[in-house]
Amino acid sequence: MTEANKPDQKQDRGQLRIDEEECKGCGLCIEACPPKVISMNERLNHYGYRTALYAGAGCTGCGICFIACPEPGAITVYRLVRAREVEARVANAAEGGASECASN
Amino acid sequence: MPTETAAEYVVAQARARSFYERYERKEDLQHQTHFCPGCGHGVVHKMIAKAIDDLGVQDRTIMVGPVGCGVFTYYYFDVGNVQAAHGRAPAVATAMKRSRPESIVISYQGDGDLSAIGSAEILHAANRGENITVIFVNNAIYSMTGGQAAPTTLLGMKSTTTPNGRNAATDGYPLHVSELLSTLQAPAYIERVGLGDNKQIAQTARAIKRGLENQVRGLGFSLIEVLSPCPTIWKLTPVEAQHWVRDVMEKEFRLGVFCDRTKERTEKADLRPADPGSSSHPSVGTPDLRPVTPNPALEELPRILGVAEEDLPEGNAAALADNKAIDLEVRIAGFGGQGVLLFGEVLAEAGLDAGLEVSWLPSYGPEMRSGTSNCHVRLSRQSIDSPLVTAPNVLVAMNEPSLRKFDKSVRADGWVIYNGQEFPADCVRDGVHVLALPFTELADELGDKRAANMVMLGALLEIAGALPQASIDDALRRLVKNPRWVELDERALARGRELYRESLVEV
Ligand SMILES: Cc1ncc(C[n+]2csc(CCOP(=O)(O)OP(=O)(O)O)c2C)c(N)n1
Numbered sequence A: 001m002t003e004a005n006k007p008d009q010k011q012d013r014g015q016l017r018i019d020e021e022e023c024k025g026c027g028l029c030i031e032a033c034p035p036k037v038i039s040m041n042e043r044l045n046h047y048g049y050r051t052a053l054y055a056g057a058g059c060t061g062c063g064i065c066f067i068a069c070p071e072p073g074a075i076t077v078y079r080l081v082r083a084r085e086v087e088a089r090v091a092n093a094a095e096g097g098a099s100e101c102a103s104n
Numbered sequence B: 001m002p003t004e005t006a007a008e009y010v011v012a013q014a015r016a017r018s019f020y021e022r023y024e025r026k027e028d029l030q031h032q033t034h035f036c037p038g039c040g041h042g043v044v045h046k047m048i049a050k051a052i053d054d055l056g057v058q059d060r061t062i063m064v065g066p067v068g069c070g071v072f073t074y075y076y077f078d079v080g081n082v083q084a085a086h087g088r089a090p091a092v093a094t095a096m097k098r099s100r101p102e103s104i105v106i107s108y109q110g111d112g113d114l115s116a117i118g119s120a121e122i123l124h125a126a127n128r129g130e131n132i133t134v135i136f137v138n139n140a141i142y143s144m145t146g147g148q149a150a151p152t153t154l155l156g157m158k159s160t161t162t163p164n165g166r167n168a169a170t171d172g173y174p175l176h177v178s179e180l181l182s183t184l185q186a187p188a189y190i191e192r193v194g195l196g197d198n199k200q201i202a203q204t205a206r207a208i209k210r211g212l213e214n215q216v217r218g219l220g221f222s223l224i225e226v227l228s229p230c231p232t233i234w235k236l237t238p239v240e241a242q243h244w245v246r247d248v249m250e251k252e253f254r255l256g257v258f259c260d261r262t263k264e265r266t267e268k269a270d271l272r273p274a275d276p277g278s279s280s281h282p283s284v285g286t287p288d289l290r291p292v293t294p295n296p297a298l299e300e301l302p303r304i305l306g307v308a309e310e311d312l313p314e315g316n317a318a319a320l321a322d323n324k325a326i327d328l329e330v331r332i333a334g335f336g337g338q339g340v341l342l343f344g345e346v347l348a349e350a351g352l353d354a355g356l357e358v359s360w361l362p363s364y365g366p367e368m369r370s371g372t373s374n375c376h377v378r379l380s381r382q383s384i385d386s387p388l389v390t391a392p393n394v395l396v397a398m399n400e401p402s403l404r405k406f407d408k409s410v411r412a413d414g415w416v417i418y419n420g421q422e423f424p425a426d427c428v429r430d431g432v433h434v435l436a437l438p439f440t441e442l443a444d445e446l447g448d449k450r451a452a453n454m455v456m457l458g459a460l461l462e463i464a465g466a467l468p469q470a471s472i473d474d475a476l477r478r479l480v481k482n483p484r485w486v487e488l489d490e491r492a493l494a495r496g497r498e499l500y501r502e503s504l505v506e507v
């Protein structure tokens, strides 16, 4: 569930993973992303769609691409949290608490 | 103590738990929805699933799906699912919510579904203030069927049924459902949102969650109308379609909250004493008008419906010889006014009285007083698979056109009871028995031509020998209220039996 980043470089606030098999290449996430860090892949996926491609850096973790995307699991957004928050979140999740809201 | 750099990435947004992991709609592509790329339905689905997750109501949510591109809700949402007939989702949702008041019921509907064929259902559900949440996906067109105009189609917009563009003079104006429903007194919350840009999308997510939350809090009817892109039928790219929502559609369908009674109702709800019975009340939204009696317990229903043991007529089941196989499939046909339907009713009611399985299916044209009418009756010891009688073993033809319409369908070794002196020679078939008599005249001799149906029924009963006379008498008394007619019909039935027996002697 979590991904570490190199501690020496300045870390992005967010990270993105796109499921190439689920993405239908509609481009709505590209349109939605404020810092414009998503583009369309030149390569076609297994089903012949061009799919969305994350630039690999610059994501703020805002989550707007996720809600603009019509596919349930094509996009996963990660957000950088400090250790103390991590603990709080783990406790929250254990209580079946709600996941973070995207609109900020 | 953790240092500044001790940070890690955690999932902030991912597939909602309220979606299935795989969609078992087809063999392949089980990881994708059936929606076209860029379809607003997918976005709305995700927002609903997220709201269900956030409110923690997955295990008590019932999704009522529509007919239209949104039809497959049951393949995606891991909740209770029902799929309603076109436009009927609010009626089905009403039943769900009232019979299971603790459930969270969502009526998911397109604009054709909700504002055309289902305009009555939504209007009355809203007017009753049902404590349900309606998610109304308005893409201004019938998408699933290839782009016919909907009541919501914009003026000038081309569709397969408005090839030159919608024209107010012939097609009326775009229907503003949210505004219309907001004139009613019962709804708790009505908002129109859009999927036209980031700001709108974020607001749509909030509104959908709010619509569900209102129901969780028992505040009454909520409807969230979502202006939603359909790139395929609009013939635009997904991004162009999104912009069209913002730049064109929104000009016709103003965004905003049209009705909000949640605050006053929250206060009312807070004032209410904690009453365990109140959970069965559909809504606290309209407490002044509604009886606050709780829903009846399941065990009480037979009594209320008048089908409790003690309410049921005695019945004459015991009189039926139990070794006799009974499988009557009767088609009765005539013109309107000849008593075709009553014939079938008496037969079916008598069968019921005798403890048989029965079905009675009337089938008549739009004409009320003229034209043809016919009905299907089945009586059997076994449970009946279909009430349709396509191959009768008895045809009762009350006139010649009816005979000609159905005579070929009669089974070998079956019977035709025909109202006419002369049985048409070209209708004679090997292996089919015929009793042809001028039943109308014979009834006239008894006192009224209109009793011909009962004379024919008497003949049928004598031929079939399937039902105890007591069952027939009881059925007749239940269905015919006028004592003069009961008396005449009894004589007519007896005469019919006699006529059949006489016909045997002649042979
Ligand atoms: C009783 C009945 N009448 C007509 C149809 C044909 N039909 C299927 S979907 C549809 C229109 C759906 O339009 P809408 O509700 O706007 O849904 P969309 O596909 O646009 O999301 C119609 C008329 C049907 N299935 N059942």
Ligand code: SF4
Pocket (backbone or CB within 6 Å): A014, A015, A016, A032, A033, A034, A035, A036, A037, A038, A058, A059, A060, A061, A062, A063, A064, A065, A066, A077
């Ligand atoms: S989370 Fe925000 S910043 Fe990151 S890719 Fe998505 S839209 Fe862009």
Ligand code: SF4
Pocket (backbone or CB within 6 Å): A018, A022, A023, A024, A025, A026, A027, A028, A029, A030, A051, A052, A068, A069, A070, A071, A074, A075, B038
């Ligand atoms: S919005 Fe979703 S489906 Fe569309 S291109 Fe982006 S990831 Fe793919």
Ligand code: SF4
Pocket (backbone or CB within 6 Å): B034, B035, B036, B037, B038, B039, B040, B041, B069, B139, B143, B144, B229, B230, B231, B232, B233
């Ligand atoms: S036809 Fe339109 S509404 Fe239907 S799935 Fe495709 S984009 Fe969506």
Ligand SMILES: [Mg+2]
Pocket (backbone or CB within 6 Å): B068, B110, B111, B112, B137, B138, B139, B140, B141, B142, B143, B150
């Ligand atoms: Mg539609």
